[in-house]
Amino acid sequence: MSLNIPIYDICTISEDRNEDILISRLDAYSQNNQHLHAPHKHSFYHVLFFTKGNGSHIIDFEKFEVKQNQIYFMTPGQVHSWNFDSIPEGYIINFSPSFYQSFLLKPDYIDNFFFFNGIAEDAVINLTDETAKPVIDLFESIIMEANGIDFMEKDMIKTLLLQIFIKISRLKSNTSNSVKNNYNYTIFNNFKKLIEQNYTRLRLPKDYAALLYITPNHLNALCNDFVNISAGDLIRNRIILEAKRLLINLDLSISEIAYRLNFSDNSNFTKFFKKYVGTTPEEFRRKN
Structure with missing residues (x-):
């Protein structure tokens, strides 16, 4: 069923x-x-x-x-x-x-x-x-x-x-030294919004850096400052999260999910998912 x-x-x-x-x-x-x-x-x-x-x-x-x-x-x-x-x-x-x-x-x-x-x-x-x-x-x-x-x-x-x-x-x-209302935080927050809008088609930090009118190195530095991970990791994490959300819908085949996430084929999606999650999409679906 x-x-x-x-x-x-x-x-x-x-x-x-x-x-x-x-x-x-x-x-x-x-x-x-x-x-x-x-x-x-x-x-x-x-x-x-x-x-x-x-x-x-x-x-x-x-x-x-x-x-x-x-x-x-x-x-x-x-x-x-x-x-x-x-x-x-x-x-x-x-x-x-x-x-x-x-x-x-x-x-x-x-x-x-x-x-x-x-x-x-x-x-x-x-x-x-x-x-x-x-x-x-x-x-x-x-x-x-x-x-x-x-x-x-x-x-x-x-x-x-x-x-x-x-x-x-x-x-x-009150429990951290994070400064939210400065220019760098605004850039970082705009980056997160751009990921939400474009994660299925833009995969590289340089693409987002260009949209933000900053260098990829600057973007990576901001991400490390605010969340202690790279810009590339933030992008990949959003793709992986959406993949997991789609995988628990059994009405969608793995190929359909790969297409929705803009992977060239099922094989590339499976390699990507296994590399960063540690299991294949099929294994994740069975466990969840």
């Missing part, structure tokens, strides 16, 4: 077909949406905060153990699944890309939130009891607004949600 990874939008989960945000306590959401425990994708942003629970959460083939005071940030298109040992407690907020853009002051404001960069290890953050308390208070306020009928409740929800994003971003900035 073939398996096609489902993609859910808010309309298929929320009872209100016109909503672009869904807010819920995690225990109710988990029990009412058992089908969401299996591997699936979202067309929306997904914020998940655990106040109690144990089990595991797999995001883009990386496994994370569920812990108290753990917060997840997921972007549209990521593949994930849950396996809870008991009914979890906490909060969940789903919102559409248009909702996200509607309360940001400027187009590049989104770049300040490292946890929405689509990299699984950056999207899972463990808070201490001290840092979790104000975040929990904000989630409780959001729940109250969502359940109330007060004037401008959606604007208040946006304000509270933005406070959560800023508080989490400050935790990162």
Whole structure:
């Protein structure tokens, strides 16, 4: 039997077909949406905060153990699944890309939130009891607004949600010397955006360096400074991630996946995948 990874939008989960945000306590959401425990994708942003629970959460083939005071940030298109040992407690907020853009002051404001960069290890953050308390208070306020009928409740929800994003971003900035608002970081962030737009057709750092009006050496230096890997590795990692996402869809043949990723033939795709993943596409598909 073939398996096609489902993609859910808010309309298929929320009872209100016109909503672009869904807010819920995690225990109710988990029990009412058992089908969401299996591997699936979202067309929306997904914020998940655990106040109690144990089990595991797999995001883009990386496994994370569920812990108290753990917060997840997921972007549209990521593949994930849950396996809870008991009914979890906490909060969940789903919102559409248009909702996200509607309360940001400027187009590049989104770049300040490292946890929405689509990299699984950056999207899972463990808070201490001290840092979790104000975040929990904000989630409780959001729940109250969502359940109330007060004037401008959606604007208040946006304000509270933005406070959560800023508080989490400050935790990162307060524990590192990373300078996000400088020229080099802007170039690096533009490089990541270009990869997302062009990874199936542009494979070489020099191609992206030309688009950014810098040298390949400069681009590599920026990547090593910010993420400690080369520009080539960043490009390859995005291709590999997409290959893995496509491989768990059994409706697609290996040849079709190779074509979608713009490889000249099945053989070249298999060699590329085995070189960087360590297994052939067929072996990865069987294991997953």
